[in-house]
Amino acid sequence: MKKIAVFASGNGSNAEQIAHFFSDNNDVEVSIILTNNLKAGVLERASRLNIHSLVFDRKSFYHTDNILNILKEKNIDLIVLAGFMWLVPHNILTHYPNRIINIHPALLPKYGGKGMYGHHVHEAVIAAGETKSGISIHYVNEKYDEGQVILQKELKVLKNDTPENLASRIHELEYEYYPKAIEQVLTEL
Numbered sequence: 809m810k811k812i813a814v815f816a817s818g819n820g821s822n823a824e825q826i827a828h829f830f831s832d833n834n835d836v837e838v839s840i841i842l843t844n845n846l847k848a849g850v851l852e853r854a855s856r857l858n859i860h861s862l863v864f865d866r867k868s869f870y871h872t873d874n875i876l877n878i879l880k881e882k883n884i885d886l887i888v889l890a891g892f893m894w895l896v897p898h899n900i901l902t903h904y905p906n907r908i909i910n911i912h913p914a915l916l917p918k919y920g921g922k923g924m925y926g927h928h929v930h931e932a933v934i935a936a937g938e939t940k941s942g943i944s945i946h947y948v949n950e951k952y953d954e955g956q957v958i959l960q961k962e963l964k965v966l967k968n969d970t971p972e973n974l975a976s977r978i979h980e981l982e983y984e985y986y987p988k989a990i991e992q993v994l995t996e997l
């Protein structure tokens with residue numbers, strides 16, 4: 809049995825899609841959903857999905873081994889970031905080399921880095937007059953959005969696109985490809 813921990817800071821729609829994708833797979837389970845945000849929508853989703861969840865604060869994440877120890881106790885094989893807003897600390901990075909992945913709602917290396925999240929990304933893509941955008945699934949390192957890319961999928965930016973409808977089409981791509989990419993990464997562990 810391969811075990812996944814999902815980290816999310818917000819709504820958690822990707823986290824839910826991932827949980828659904830693996831729900832009837834006997835070899836893979838989403839064992840825990842972790843968040844830094846007590847008000848994150850992902851917490852309600854976790855309880856509805858019957859997945860154990862945990863809220864942590866900045867101090868325990870960056871200045872203790874508490875979170876690492878929980879991941880170890882649960883025998884987590886892969887860490888999946890899905891809208892998680894904080895950098896992953898050194899202790900977790902070194903314990904999970906090539907076992908932490910993220911999804912970014914643009915074609916990295918463009919439109920990545922600190923401050924490039926959610927609507928900021930789509931606003932920047934539209935303002936720059938890009939004709940295409942997409943998703944990037946990548947390994948996580950100590951910098952925002954800079955780890956090695958695993959998979960990218962493109963879509964067209966339409967003439968009348970607003971950040972909202974671009975975001976919605978990007979989400980559809982994410983739902984389709986993130987779970988499959990996770991499955992692929994798990995087979996290579």
Ligand code: GRF
Nearest residue numbers: 819820821822891911912913
């Ligand atoms: C997604 O667009 C993802 O690419 C980005 O954050 C967003 C999370 O959305 N990293 P949700 O919380 O899964 O709905």
